[in-house]
Amino acid sequence: MSVLSGKKILLGVTAGIAAYKTASLVRLFIKLDAEVKVVMTPASKDFITPLTLSTLSKNPVHSTFYDKEEENEMWNNHVDLGLWADYMLIAPATANTMSKMANGTCDNLLLATYLSSKCPVYFAPAMDLDMYIHPSTKESLEKLHSFGNTIIPATSGELASGLVGEGRMAEPQDIVSFIENDILSKLPLKGKKVLITAGPTYEAIDPVRFIGNHSSGKMGFAIAKAAANLGAQVYLISGPSNQQINHSFVQRINVISAEEMYNAAHTYFNSVDIAILSAAVADYKPKNVVHQKIKKTDAALQIELTPTKDILASLGEIKKNQFLVGFALETNNELENAKNKLKRKNLDAIVLNSLQDKGAGFATDTNKITIIDKNLNETEFELKSKVAVAKDIMREIVERMNK
Structure with missing residues (x-):
């Protein structure tokens, strides 16, 4: 059984091409018997539909502070979402979102939820090569690390631009394994x-x-x-x-x-x-x-x-x-x-x-x-x-x- 079994995982999805991989990511968490809720940035819906992630997670997907299509316009409470989670994962984490996380910018539901969370936060960067090595991105990574957030390193490979290099989001199975191993390494009875x-x-x-x-x-x-x-x-x-x-x-x-x-x-x-x-x-x-079985008689039995x-x-x-x-x-x-x-x-x-x-x-x-x-x-x-x-x-x- 995985250390993620029974855990509540809040997945934040941002607007990068790697967002299509989050369908597989949700499936992997569910297979490990974790409970998953998804919060998307509005722009991320151009890369994967909320319906897909809602169906796989078996929970509603939120991307705005209230659902305009709903008759009662129900408020999506970012504080409740942040407090609900045992772990938060932002994948893909774009350069734009990481910069906002690092500087406390709060202009969408995902960022408000991130700032409200009390649980360990993991993030998996995904962007093109030149963006990944830019000094501003490195500064964001350093700040987020100083906040206690854990980076799941990007890998090298073919990027959406056609370039080959670092910036590719880690594969879903590798992300799950990274989180499991990180949790295990911090458990108080590891090795006991x-x-x-x-x-x-x-x-x-x-x-x-x-x-x-x-x-x-x-x-x-x-x-x-x-x-x-x-x-x-x-x-x-x-x-x-x-x-x-x-x-x-x-x-x-x-x-x-x-x-x-x-x-x-x-x-x-x-x-x-x-x-x-x-x-x-x-x-x-x-x-x-x-x-042999003791036969019942009318006499008292002493043992x-x-x-x-x-x-x-x-x-x-x-x-x-x-x-x-x-x-x-x-x-x-x-x-x-x-x-x-x-x-x-x-x-x-x-x-x-x-x-x-x-x-x-x-x-x-x-x-x-x-x-x-x-x-x-x-x-x-x-x-x-x-x-x-x-x-x-x-x-x-x-x-x-x-x-």
Whole structure:
């Protein structure tokens, strides 16, 4: 999965012959599961139609501050457009538009949106050779770079004038790859490896029955995706779960029992930088597993249980430089029990869930947590979706690792 998946991309199109390539550019972003909106300069519509880009992006295309053809003349709010985007790309970026961007000229909707944007801005210059090497163009490029905008360098090739040289807009696939690589290079967990356990474990009684719990794995899977989106290579060790994850940075390892999860965790632990054990591992398992189905009778059935291996504690005993995070699901004396677990198992942080909080716990789409670090600093969060909670957890881990 691309780092652009789920991202909101605002594409600004200006009046250069390379504007015809923006159709392919929009298609590539959509294929990567990004959401795309397009803002055009009025003159750019001479090179590609708004209908084409609207059809491909599945969103209305805007080029003026209000749509004159509309009966109500609806205002196109440049501030809303600028704040909507996760990333803004101006392609092609003509010499005229770059000069206006560099000097704060605001005479069309695209420029007003650019000046209102709070997100990273990329721009892909496109113009003839002599225009590209002109001192005024170089000055615009230097100014835009100083503003924090990122240039996607023009390439050399045959130009619309018939000349051959620098000034040709990068090809759509190269533009997308440039943006992806640039985002990845700036992610805080790039080059890091993260181990995550998720879901329940099933401890066999006989070939049909097992001891388990109500964990769905939603929290662990959300954490895995959040870590991967920060650039980490993730090893997700999952007990039986219906949850799915599709991310090129996530390797899923399926297990069933606590013993299997223990072995998998120890296989990967020495090679990771962070380990987050969110799985709801069974504390006990049948001492003797019957190899044929136990027949139901009127007599009471007694099953002798024995403790499972404590995965979290075993990793705490052997950890070196890993940042180790555990979970505590409590029903009473929550903070006291969580802090005891934090110290007892040699953790760097623990995530406390309380079953007393409505909307927290197993099989829900929300969670309410408190994060306690090894210095017993407490950070409490309000009830949020598990996706948002996962982002909070990863953000707290990154901040503590950088201290």
